[in-house]
Amino acid sequence: MSAASAAVTSVLPDRETLATHVAEWLVDEIARSTGPFSIALSGGSTPRPLFERLAEPARAARIDWSRVHLFWGDERFVPHDHPDSNYLMARRAMIDHVPIPPGNVHPVPTHGSPEEAARDYARTLRDFYQGERINPTAPLFNVNLLGMGGDGHTASLFPGSLALSERDDWVVAVIGEKPEPRITLTLPVLASAASVVFMVEGASKQEPLARARAGDPSVPAGLVWSDGQLIWFLDEAVAGGKIDPTD
Numbered sequence: 333m334s335a336a337s338a339a340v341t342s343v344l345p346d347r348e349t350l351a352t353h354v355a356e357w358l359v360d361e362i363a364r365s366t367g368p369f370s371i372a373l374s375g376g377s378t379p380r381p382l383f384e385r386l387a388e389p390a391r392a393a394r395i396d397w398s399r400v401h402l403f404w405g406d407e408r409f410v411p412h413d414h415p416d417s418n419y420l421m422a423r424r425a426m427i428d429h430v431p432i433p434p435g436n437v438h439p440v441p442t443h444g445s446p447e448e449a450a451r452d453y454a455r456t457l458r459d460f461y462q463g464e465r466i467n468p469t470a471p472l473f474n475v476n477l478l479g480m481g482g483d484g485h486t487a488s489l490f491p492g493s494l495a496l497s498e499r500d501d502w503v504v505a506v507i508g509e510k511p512e513p514r515i516t517l518t519l520p521v522l523a524s525a526a527s528v529v530f531m532v533e534g535a536s537k538q539e540p541l542a543r544a545r546a547g548d549p550s551v552p553a554g555l556v557w558s559d560g561q562l563i564w565f566l567d568e569a570v571a572g573g574k575i576d577p578t579d
């Protein structure tokens with residue numbers, strides 16, 4: 333299933349209502365589940381208000397945090413206390429304010445070399461999955477939350493990157509495409525979710541969003557598929573009145 337065949341699209345009036353909608357969707361998904369609930373988090377700025385809403389006491393109390401496991405779809409190869417760290421953003425916006433067991437938080441390691449970090453994180457994912465190869469009928473994540481950059485990148489898969497064609501390694505180091513190295517999950521692993529969820533907002537992303545949803549192969553977000561369902565949560569600014577919601 334490609335992004336072109338997105339199963340569900342919701343369009344919310346603005347960034348704030350989008351964040352609230354996705355937070356409520358996640359609360360419901362966790363409540364409807366049993367056993368461990370694994371979420372791969374995206375970085376950047378879009379998910380911050382979502383994380384803040386999940387940490388709001390009344391909403392946080394509706395989540396069984398003992399079952400929630402947090403992973404990252406990508407990370408900047410910087411210390412975990414660096415202002416660019418996706419882990420630090422999630423910690424400050426959510427993790428530090430909710431009763432999630434520390435052992436349920438699985439940040440990407442950012443010590444040693446980028447290549448070693450990628451190998452180590454792949455091991456972390458395989459150990460959680462309890463398998464060495466992705467089985468498309470048995471998703472690794474309950475939810476994989478993705479953003480999209482203005483150039484159509486997602487996670488740290490950038491246009492034209494060799495990492496886009498990686499089908500065996502679960503995690504790769506991306507060097508030289510951004511000021512600091514990146515660690516990113518590869519497409520088969522990003523797809524290994526019961527729900528692959530794009531959260532995209534802002535008029536500046538209208539054009540790459542349209543190309544991604546049309547399955548344009550030059551747009552990394554358009555190459556994403558899902559082993560489960562694929563959902564686009566958008567605000568009206570990025571939808572631009574050109575996208576009909578499906579729900």
Ligand SMILES: O=C(O)[C@H](O)[C@@H](O)[C@H](O)[C@H](O)COP(=O)(O)O
Pocket residue numbers: 374375376377378379406407408418478479480481482485486487488
């Ligand atoms: O590490 C990262 O930066 C993200 O994982 C990246 O893929 C992000 O989702 C997009 O760049 C959108 O970023 P914004 O939400 O800040 O626009």
